[in-house]
Amino acid sequence: MIPITTATISRTKKKKISRVELKENIAGWAFLSLNFIGYVIFKLIPIIIALIISFCKWNFITGWSGLKFIGLDNYKKLFTDEVFLISLRNTLIYAIVLVPIAIFLSLILGYILNRSVYCKSILRLAFYLPNISSMVAISVVWMVLFLPTYGPINSMLRAIGIANPPKWLNGSSTSLLTIIMLGIWQVLGYNIIIILAGLQGIPEALYEAAEIDGANVVQKFFRITIPSLSSTLFFLTVISFIRSFQVFTPVKIMTEGGPGYSSSVLVYYIYTTAFTNNNIGYASSMSWVLFLLVFIFTAARILVTRRSNS
Amino acid sequence: MKKVVALLCVVLLLVAILTGCGSKSAGTTQSGSSTSSSSSSQSSGSSSGGGKTATGPTKLYFYAWTHEDNMKELVAEFNKEFEGQYEVVYVKMADAQTLTINTALASGEQIDVMTQASAFDLRQRVDDGIYLPLNEFIEKMGTTYEELFGPSLERTQNINGNYYSIPYCKNIHMVYFNKRMFDEAGVEYPDPDWTWEDFRAIAKQLTSGTGADKIYGAMADYVAEYWRSIAFQKIGEFYYYNDDFTATRFDDPAMKESLQFWYDIVMNDQTVVPYSEYKALQYDNDVNGMIGLYQGKYAMLFVPVYGCLYLNPSYGEIPEGTDIGMTNVPRPADSSKPITSFYTSTMSIPANVKDKEGAWTLLKFITIDRPELFSGAKAMHPAFEFTDKDAELEFNKIIFNKPGLDMDMCLNVMLSDRDLVCEDNTIVQGQAEINDLIKANITKVFNGEMSVDECLADLKAKGDEYIAKALGK
Numbered sequence: 001m002i003p004i005t006t007a008t009i010s011r012t013k014k015k016k017i018s019r020v021e022l023k024e025n026i027a028g029w030a031f032l033s034l035n036f037i038g039y040v041i042f043k044l045i046p047i048i049i050a051l052i053i054s055f056c057k058w059n060f061i062t063g064w065s066g067l068k069f070i071g072l073d074n075y076k077k078l079f080t081d082e083v084f085l086i087s088l089r090n091t092l093i094y095a096i097v098l099v100p101i102a103i104f105l106s107l108i109l110g111y112i113l114n115r116s117v118y119c120k121s122i123l124r125l126a127f128y129l130p131n132i133s134s135m136v137a138i139s140v141v142w143m144v145l146f147l148p149t150y151g152p153i154n155s156m157l158r159a160i161g162i163a164n165p166p167k168w169l170n171g172s173s174t175s176l177l178t179i180i181m182l183g184i185w186q187v188l189g190y191n192i193i194i195i196l197a198g199l200q201g202i203p204e205a206l207y208e209a210a211e212i213d214g215a216n217v218v219q220k221f222f223r224i225t226i227p228s229l230s231s232t233l234f235f236l237t238v239i240s241f242i243r244s245f246q247v248f249t250p251v252k253i254m255t256e257g258g259p260g261y262s263s264s265v266l267v268y269y270i271y272t273t274a275f276t277n278n279n280i281g282y283a284s285s286m287s288w289v290l291f292l293l294v295f296i297f298t299a300a301r302i303l304v305t306r307r308s309n310s
Numbered sequence: 311m312k313k314v315v316a317l318l319c320v321v322l323l324l325v326a327i328l329t330g331c332g333s334k335s336a337g338t339t340q341s342g343s344s345t346s347s348s349s350s351s352q353s354s355g356s357s358s359g360g361g362k363t364a365t366g367p368t369k370l371y372f373y374a375w376t377h378e379d380n381m382k383e384l385v386a387e388f389n390k391e392f393e394g395q396y397e398v399v400y401v402k403m404a405d406a407q408t409l410t411i412n413t414a415l416a417s418g419e420q421i422d423v424m425t426q427a428s429a430f431d432l433r434q435r436v437d438d439g440i441y442l443p444l445n446e447f448i449e450k451m452g453t454t455y456e457e458l459f460g461p462s463l464e465r466t467q468n469i470n471g472n473y474y475s476i477p478y479c480k481n482i483h484m485v486y487f488n489k490r491m492f493d494e495a496g497v498e499y500p501d502p503d504w505t506w507e508d509f510r511a512i513a514k515q516l517t518s519g520t521g522a523d524k525i526y527g528a529m530a531d532y533v534a535e536y537w538r539s540i541a542f543q544k545i546g547e548f549y550y551y552n553d554d555f556t557a558t559r560f561d562d563p564a565m566k567e568s569l570q571f572w573y574d575i576v577m578n579d580q581t582v583v584p585y586s587e588y589k590a591l592q593y594d595n596d597v598n599g600m601i602g603l604y605q606g607k608y609a610m611l612f613v614p615v616y617g618c619l620y621l622n623p624s625y626g627e628i629p630e631g632t633d634i635g636m637t638n639v640p641r642p643a644d645s646s647k648p649i650t651s652f653y654t655s656t657m658s659i660p661a662n663v664k665d666k667e668g669a670w671t672l673l674k675f676i677t678i679d680r681p682e683l684f685s686g687a688k689a690m691h692p693a694f695e696f697t698d699k700d701a702e703l704e705f706n707k708i709i710f711n712k713p714g715l716d717m718d719m720c721l722n723v724m725l726s727d728r729d730l731v732c733e734d735n736t737i738v739q740g741q742a743e744i745n746d747l748i749k750a751n752i753t754k755v756f757n758g759e760m761s762v763d764e765c766l767a768d769l770k771a772k773g774d775e776y777i778a779k780a781l782g783k
Contacts, residue, residue, distance in 0.1 A: 023313060026313055026316075027312045027313045027316050030313065030316030030317055030319070030320055031316045031319075033320050034319055034320060034323055037320075037323060037324070038323075059434065059438055060412065060416050061412045061415045061416045061435065061438060061440060062438045062439070062440070063416065066438065083746070140592075143589065143590045144590050144591075146590075147586060147587065147590045148586050149521070149584065149586060149587055150521045150522040150524075151590070155521075167586070167757065169586070169589075169590075170585070170586040170757050171757065171759070172754065172757070172759050256749075257750075258749070258750060258753040258754075259750070259753040259754045259757045259759060260750045260751070260753065260754045260759070260760075261750055272746075275407075275408065275409045276408060276742075277742045278408070278412065278434055279742075
């Protein structure tokens with residue numbers, strides 16, 4: 001007969017807890033596996049295959065037997081491919097210009113919408129609508145708005161005395177800028193929603209205390225609002241950069257990368273290389289460059305989040 | 311309970327994945343519907359699966375992007391003529407884009423006959439060993455490719471001595487014009503033997519207004535690259551390659567003449583719809599192009615013959631009394647007779663086809679024996695050369711019997727003598743890069759950001775580089 005001691009009771013309890021924990025873990029893993037299996041099959045495996053293909057010359061209609069290993073040739077070609085370098089430059093410009101402007105405007109608009117404003121709900125809806133609208137439809141409409149000869153925007157500019165308004169989508173120096181403007185307009189709503197959520201988490205007592213201390217509106221904004229929103233703004237910055245690197249639809253619909261290659265972006269060039277010119281290997285190498293760009297920002301976000309949590 | 315639900319979901323997901331990734335034979339024998347992609351659909355006389363069966367005709371799968379309704383007659387006629395022997399199953403692809411047909415090829419679907427919309431695609435697939443050479447079948451017919459389709463087509467479709475495609479249409483560039491606009495402006499209709507300078511003068515007479523109300527003399531489909539019309543007329547096939555395809559010829563005087571002419575009428579005369587409006591108003595869409603003509607946005611429209619297909623109330627209401635005429639593309643002044651370019655769409659047989667004779671029977675039926683069922687229905691001329699004048703007349707009547715179109719004028723013009731130059735480019739070295747560069751530079755020219763000389767010099771320098779690189783590999 002086993003003497004019943006405190007140690008025995010404790011070991012029995014641990015054993016019972018382990019069985020319960022085990023059952024809970026199995027249930028947890030089972031639920032997670034749905035997403036995980038999908039992730040592995042539809043994301044992880046294609047990413048690995050793309051990496052392998054990036055070292056090959058391949059036209060997919062030849063089947064796997066047509067895969068021809070060429071080492072680093074595709075990556076070497078990237079450094080001398082003028083169109084790739086232009087597309088990469090344009091993508092970086094797009095991201096670097098769009099993100100700060102979009103976040104700044106969203107911050108101002110979000111701050112205003114968080115205060116006493118008439119028709120708050122309608123305004124929020126109006127700002128958010130572009131974000132949920134079809135990008136193809138938006139692009140087609142904006143093409144007509146920006147018509148250089150008699151579009152509404154240039155007609156208005158001529159009416160106020162600007163004799164030679166910009167060519168917008170038809171000008172090499174303005175086509176990318178036009179697409180950036182569209183991008184800012186489209187993303188404002190999403191940014192405002194995120195910022196509003198952050199603003200509503202700031203305690204009102206902080207503002208009251210600041211007011212008692214004699215702080216004005218500007219001081220409250222920079223000393224309370226911005227610091228309180230820092231993690232939200234950081235999150236938005238990273239997400240916006242990641243999304244900006246993947247811009248495609250407005251370029252495809254409005255300019256097809258032209259005039260010249262002035263509005264060609266990385267994803268568009270990858271698309272034409274892969275599916276128009278059937279050069280899957282080279283397109284895969286460009287995809288991996290894009291992946292690394294996005295990964296840098298994703299890693300930064302994860303590191304900062306971990307540090308702030310710890 | 312939670313665990314049971316979770317495990318059930320996992321099992322269901324795994325079953326779904328394994329079923330979806332199963333072999334194609336399991337999918338195709340279940341029903342008549344396609345398993346290749348969600349963008350294709352099938353029409354057939356029967357619902358059973360593909361391949362030769364012990365009893366019953368051999369099924370032949372024909373892939374194209376024509377609407378199923380327009381294929382019914384062809385399917386019925388073929389199945390009737392070859393009853394008991396062959397049965398065609400038509401598979402409609404979502405569109406004419408390269409990716410759609412490439413996906414069908416890569417997926418291992420049974421394809422016996424398929425279409426392609428570009429000579430570049432044809433050449434790529436030939437180089438990848440996808441297609442069956444058709445020489446033996448043409449020889450069995452007791453004729454030659456040149457006799458069947460003419461010298462220009464033969465030169466462009468001949469790939470290293472073999473023929474891998476049969477063109478099913480000849481899309482000849484013509485000029486449709488709005489007769490009422492000519493009448494109102496007091497301008498005589500264009501003579502079929504007119505020159506480019508005649509066209510320029512007439513376009514000026516028909517241009518009026520400003521801003522959104524401006525009416526242009528002409529519209530040309532920039533995607534079809536009409537700027538190179540004169541180059542094709544003077545240089546011939548493979549217009550930007552030199553004779554041995556080792557360099558470009560963008561420094562040829564005909565190139566300068568061609569691009570300069572169009573630059574002058576678009577940018578200086580401003581009598582042709584500018585590129586910016588062409589894109590924004592989507593005149594690159596064939597339907598919109600014809601709608602613009604009969605709604606009076608412009609008086610003349612450069613477009614292949616099949617443009618008249620869109621003179622159909624289903625696309626847009628045609629104003630009462632609309633009368634659309636047709637004439638030849640203008641010729642160079644030093645040319646003795648009308649000359650115009652054309653391009654083709656072709657059909658091929660995959661090399662892994664199970665029944666070569668059956669596939670050839672179907673291909674020949676569509677392109678040579680009964681062209682009125684496929685190309686005629688699309689207002690396209692068959693690619694072969696007519697030997698019977700009555701048959702040619704009857705075929706043209708099928709094409710030009712359209713509401714609002716002056717059929718007599720069209721028949722007179724179409725049946726008159728002209729030289730034809732094939733635009734198809736089956737030369738592979740540097741083609742993809744050069745085509746991209748042409749598109750980039752020409753856009754800049756017609757935006758006023760690049761001069762004609764700069765454009766051609768850049769095309770020459772870089773084009774030669776691309777070809778040299780391709781040949782050096």
